[in-house]
Amino acid sequence: MQSRNQGNYRNPCLTMHQPWASLLVYGIKRIEGRSWPAPIRGRLWIHAASKVPDESTIKAMEEFYREIYAVNGITEIKFPEHYPVSRLLGCVEVVGCVRGDELAHWEGVPEGVRLEALTDYCWLCEQPQKLVIPFEMRGYQKIYNLEKKMYEAxxxxxTKVESPLPVKFPLPDPRDPFSLKPGSLLLNASESKQCEPGESSSLSAAIAGAQVAATQFSKNQNHSTSYSTRTSVMNIDTSRNVETASSDLEEVSDDSTPRDS
Structure with a gap:
């Protein structure tokens, strides 16, 4: 079977598990965490895999985002009423990709965004849009192209989405869409202002709860993956590889879809 991960992206799409997929399309989740850098810039379609999320996972993730938005004074967040599966949900604009430690110390973005820096690579997402009616379809691993008819429909x-706190990530070089890439911020972590989530017990609890939910979610899958994550905000030993609150499984395949070899 020919792989759909060809690298020649016309209408790129990423399959993610719920509730992370809907949180991204609704503009609540602003960082997509991966163990590999984003190979694209521009529109990225988001598809929800077939795994139905547990209520406890949804609750933990919603609480996590309530707490990190509260850091910036945002107390009203409209979460999705439903988290559909096996559906194309909408799209976001990937404007850059930086390392987790760079984002964590980037004072040019809101502190709540910096608290989403929990993975090796952070894909920076703007301009979320959702489909009025999500389209049923199956997904594939990593990034793949939408079929032409599906894309056109x-x-x-x-429809545009009202994000709780829209973020504009400034490009170092506006003429180069790939200028915001790992290493481009040239931040010195020792000289930058550190986030101090430990000062808030509720924030620490939300982060820990989200981490537990993500870890438990990964244990329920037919296959498991792990990636090196930035865990200092969770006060967890950095020698461990764990699933984090801001990232989905690295390799996602719809249960009804043959996995790429």
């Missing part, structure tokens, strides 16, 4: 069914 989806492009006509998008």
């Amino acid at each position: 989806a492009a006509r069914g998008l």
Whole structure:
């Protein structure tokens, strides 16, 4: 079977598990964490895999985002009413990709965004749009191209989303869409202001709860992956590889879809 991960991206799409997929499309989740840097810039379609999320996982993730938005004074967040699976949900604009430690110390973005820096690589997402009616489809691993007919229908069914706190990530070089890449910020972590989530017990509890939910979620999958994460905000030993609150499984395959070899 020919792989769909060809690298020639026309209408790139990423399959993610719920509730992370909907949280990204609704503009609540602003960072997509991966163990590999984003190979694209521009529109990225988001598809929800077939795994139905547990209520406890949804509750933990919603609490996590309530707490990190509260850091910036945002107390009203409209979460999705439903977390559909096996559906194309909408899209975001990937404007850059930086290392987790760079994002964690980037004073040019809100502190709540910096608290999402929990993985090796952080894909920076803006301009979320959702489909008025999510389209049923199956997903594939990593990034793949939407079929032409699916793309044409989806492009006509998008509506803008009101993010709780829209973020604009400034490009170092506006003429180069790939200028915001790992190493581009040239931050010195020892000289930068550190986030201090430990000062808030509720924030620490939310982060820990989200981490537990993500870890438990990964244990329920037919396959498991792990990636090196930035865990200092969780006060967890950095020698461990864990699933984190801001990232989904690295390798996602719809249960009804043959996995790429």
